[in-house]
Amino acid sequence: MQVGLFIPCYIDQLFPDVGMATVEVLEKLGVQVDFPIEQTCCGQPMANTGCIEDTRPLAERFLAIFRDYPYVVCPSGSCVSMVRHHYEAYLAGRPGFEELKRKTMELCEFLVQVLGVERIDARFPHRVGLHNSCHGHRELRLGAASELVIRPYNKVRKLLESVDGIQLTELDRPDECCGFGGTFAVNEQAVSTLMGMDRLQDHQQAGSEVITAADMSCLMHLDGLIRRNGKPLRVMHVAQIFAGRPLPGSPQATSLAK
Amino acid sequence: MNATSCNHAKEADRFTADQPRVQWHDQALWFVRAKRDTAAHAVEEWEQLRETASQIKRHTLARLPEYLEQFEENALRLGAQVHWARDADEHNRIVLRILQQHGVHKLVKSKSMLTEECHLNPFLEQHGVEVVDTDLGERIVQLRSQPPSHIVLPAIHIKKEEVGQLFHQCLGTEPGATDPKYLTEAARGHLREKFLEAQAGLSGVNFAVAETGGVIVCTNEGNADLGTSLPRLHIACVGIEKIVPRAADLAVFLRLLARSATGQPITSYTSHFHGPISGGELHIVLVDNGRSRIRADRQFWESLKCIRCGACLNTCPVYRRSGGYSYQHTIPGPIGSVLGPLKDAKKNYSLPYACSLCGSCTDICPVKVPLHHQLLTWRGEIVRRGLLPWRKWLEMKAVSWVLRNRRRYQWSGKLARWAVRWMPRWMLYNRLNDWGKSRELPEFPRKSFRELYRNRNGRNQ
Numbered sequence: 001m002q003v004g005l006f007i008p009c010y011i012d013q014l015f016p017d018v019g020m021a022t023v024e025v026l027e028k029l030g031v032q033v034d035f036p037i038e039q040t041c042c043g044q045p046m047a048n049t050g051c052i053e054d055t056r057p058l059a060e061r062f063l064a065i066f067r068d069y070p071y072v073v074c075p076s077g078s079c080v081s082m083v084r085h086h087y088e089a090y091l092a093g094r095p096g097f098e099e100l101k102r103k104t105m106e107l108c109e110f111l112v113q114v115l116g117v118e119r120i121d122a123r124f125p126h127r128v129g130l131h132n133s134c135h136g137h138r139e140l141r142l143g144a145a146s147e148l149v150i151r152p153y154n155k156v157r158k159l160l161e162s163v164d165g166i167q168l169t170e171l172d173r174p175d176e177c178c179g180f181g182g183t184f185a186v187n188e189q190a191v192s193t194l195m196g197m198d199r200l201q202d203h204q205q206a207g208s209e210v211i212t213a214a215d216m217s218c219l220m221h222l223d224g225l226i227r228r229n230g231k232p233l234r235v236m237h238v239a240q241i242f243a244g245r246p247l248p249g250s251p252q253a254t255s256l257a258k
Numbered sequence: 259m260n261a262t263s264c265n266h267a268k269e270a271d272r273f274t275a276d277q278p279r280v281q282w283h284d285q286a287l288w289f290v291r292a293k294r295d296t297a298a299h300a301v302e303e304w305e306q307l308r309e310t311a312s313q314i315k316r317h318t319l320a321r322l323p324e325y326l327e328q329f330e331e332n333a334l335r336l337g338a339q340v341h342w343a344r345d346a347d348e349h350n351r352i353v354l355r356i357l358q359q360h361g362v363h364k365l366v367k368s369k370s371m372l373t374e375e376c377h378l379n380p381f382l383e384q385h386g387v388e389v390v391d392t393d394l395g396e397r398i399v400q401l402r403s404q405p406p407s408h409i410v411l412p413a414i415h416i417k418k419e420e421v422g423q424l425f426h427q428c429l430g431t432e433p434g435a436t437d438p439k440y441l442t443e444a445a446r447g448h449l450r451e452k453f454l455e456a457q458a459g460l461s462g463v464n465f466a467v468a469e470t471g472g473v474i475v476c477t478n479e480g481n482a483d484l485g486t487s488l489p490r491l492h493i494a495c496v497g498i499e500k501i502v503p504r505a506a507d508l509a510v511f512l513r514l515l516a517r518s519a520t521g522q523p524i525t526s527y528t529s530h531f532h533g534p535i536s537g538g539e540l541h542i543v544l545v546d547n548g549r550s551r552i553r554a555d556r557q558f559w560e561s562l563k564c565i566r567c568g569a570c571l572n573t574c575p576v577y578r579r580s581g582g583y584s585y586q587h588t589i590p591g592p593i594g595s596v597l598g599p600l601k602d603a604k605k606n607y608s609l610p611y612a613c614s615l616c617g618s619c620t621d622i623c624p625v626k627v628p629l630h631h632q633l634l635t636w637r638g639e640i641v642r643r644g645l646l647p648w649r650k651w652l653e654m655k656a657v658s659w660v661l662r663n664r665r666r667y668q669w670s671g672k673l674a675r676w677a678v679r680w681m682p683r684w685m686l687y688n689r690l691n692d693w694g695k696s697r698e699l700p701e702f703p704r705k706s707f708r709e710l711y712r713n714r715n716g717r718n719q
């Protein structure tokens with residue numbers, strides 16, 4: 001099976017290993033990965049500011065670049081939600097758009113729904129706290145939101161649970177927003193920071209060593225707070241755990257770096 | 259930005275400066291949210307109820323004029339008097355006229371966000387009427403000359419120590435008293451006098467039933483009942499969106515309202531008023547005040563489904579940490595951030611941005627107002643109307659220009675990563691960097707993903 005790999009701009013530029021881990025996870029499962037080099041960004045920062053006209057050309061580029069792939073896979077729930085739920089305003093009625101919406105998928109979603117993966121072949125013997133990033137959680141419905149009275153499920157957590165040696169921690173507020181929110185993080189810096197600090201506190205009391213999520217943007221914000229405040233926590237994208245990366249800062253990781 | 263607009267982030271700074279208070283505020287409201295969760299999860303058909311409630315509201319709003327007329331007809335038949343108010347001003351004048359006709363100069367009120375929206379209290383006070391809010395929380399904020407900071411829990415931002423101090427000054431309680439029971443008793447004694455002296459009672463309305471002409475008021479303190487049965491004159495102020503078609507619809511809404519609001523299965527008092535009490539008068543004031551305009555709005559009409567339960571405030575991670583006053587609008591939180599710009603987009607332009615788009619409000623709303631979607635839609639409107647501060651607008655233009663071309667994007671990325679790696683800390687972290695005020699920047703890597711990927715594939719081939 002061939003997939004078009006959609007790597008969000010900030011992962012491309014700031015977290016290249018998350019992209020590499022995604023490639024490795026997919027390839028290990030026999031997927032043929034193609035990264036169309038013309039891609040840049042889905043346009044979410046502009047769209048979430050309300051700058052519709054500045055988003056339109058990016059949405060159009062996206063469709064042109066990805067329309068011929070049978071699946072488009074991306075290690076970010078937020079950017080996938082942008083395509084599936086918010087491109088309507090720009091691309092409604094365009095040839096290929098309906099298919100694009102259907103076939104653009106977040107990594108975990110793709111693993112569970114398309115590949116039918118039940119077990120991840122990786123080992124990660126650490127205490128891990130899952131941060132349910134909002135757009136993946138409440139727009140893509142990767143897990144049951146705590147507000148809804150529905151049967152509990154969580155695709156990301158289910159995959160994590162299958163990792164060898166992992167211990168998932170239990171949070172007081174399992175799906176509260178971390179306060180990243182794109183430009184919100186700088187527009188509302190004070191509130192954003194308080195939200196993030198509360199998440200860290202919750203993970204600490206739950207005993208997490210590592211915070212993981214299906215969205216690196218939340219983790220970038222949380223990691224910024226962790227390092228500024230010297231908290232004994234680390235962040236890793238779920239793809240990095242699935243790809244068998246060691247805990248950052250562990251002896252194993254340091255020896256690899258050398 | 260300009261003198262006529264308020265900036266939520268700036269207003270929030272005042273509240274966030276006191277971190278222990280923020281934490282306490284957040285936890286108090288999260289406690290309510292948790293109670294709501296327990297109550298909702300005890301109702302198996304909860305999601306079905308929400309959907310039904312939403313459908314009833316959609317239907318009613320579509321045929322609002324007919325239902326309003328039906329309501330008026332039935333209310334008149336029950337012996338009530340019905341008044342129509344186009345806006346806040348007309349509403350206030352109608353209420354004043356009724357009071358003056360009856361020689362009323364002492365009025366007791368139960369909770370009503372509508373009269374807050376119309377600024378009724380100051381208007382009546384200017385005309386020599388003493389107005390006493392009888393809901394405990396409302397009385398507390400009234401004694402402090404503040405507006406409510408929450409639509410269901412008006413004094414949620416005030417600690418019991420502060421209430422003790424306030425009551426000591428205003429009601430003569432023991433200095434330093436903080437025992438909630440003692441303070442509530444004191445308020446009760448004080449309010450009892452006010453009830454007895456009052457010549458009229460005014461209440462809000464939660465639901466007005468078209469097929470019966472009855473109005474329903476939900477409270478937890480019974481103050482609406484006392485305030486409308488001791489005096490002979492009852493004025494009920496109703497926003498026109500409060501109409502429901504049938505009495506049977508209450509079976510849906512009453513189950514949702516209290517659970518969503520406070521996690522109670524039902525409010526302690528659910529009072530149905532069908533016409534005046536014997537020997538008394540019931541005046542119902544139906545208020546539009548912009549609602550018809552919202553109803554006609556293609557993008558935002560669903561905000562009129564709101565039953566003012568407050569659940570979206572309780573769950574909102576921003577509201578819990580920025581407090582009700584940071585919104586500078588009668589109704590704060592997610593629903594207030596939709597309604598605020600509908601009232602005055604220029605003044606309230608920042609409210610739709612006071613949101614991380616987490617979507618919790620949309621999932622919790624018992625009548626399925628698509629709150630976070632509406633906030634996002636508002637942002638598009640704000641930009642379209644040219645209300646976004648020009649610096650932000652320009653930034654987005656520039657970013658979009660870079661991203662529209664692969665080479666521009668790659669070079670900008672490379673340059674930025676190089677620059678950040680070499681820049682000294684003082685150049686990176688200064689007052690221009692809002693990110694860096696409280697957070698470290700990520701470690702900017704030498705190579706982007708696309709470079710690593712190309713290298714790897716190059717080697718493989």
Ligand code: SF4
Pocket residue numbers: 518563564565566567568569570571593622623624625626627629
């Ligand atoms: S918008 Fe929904 S959740 Fe918010 S107050 Fe109204 S009914 Fe309640």
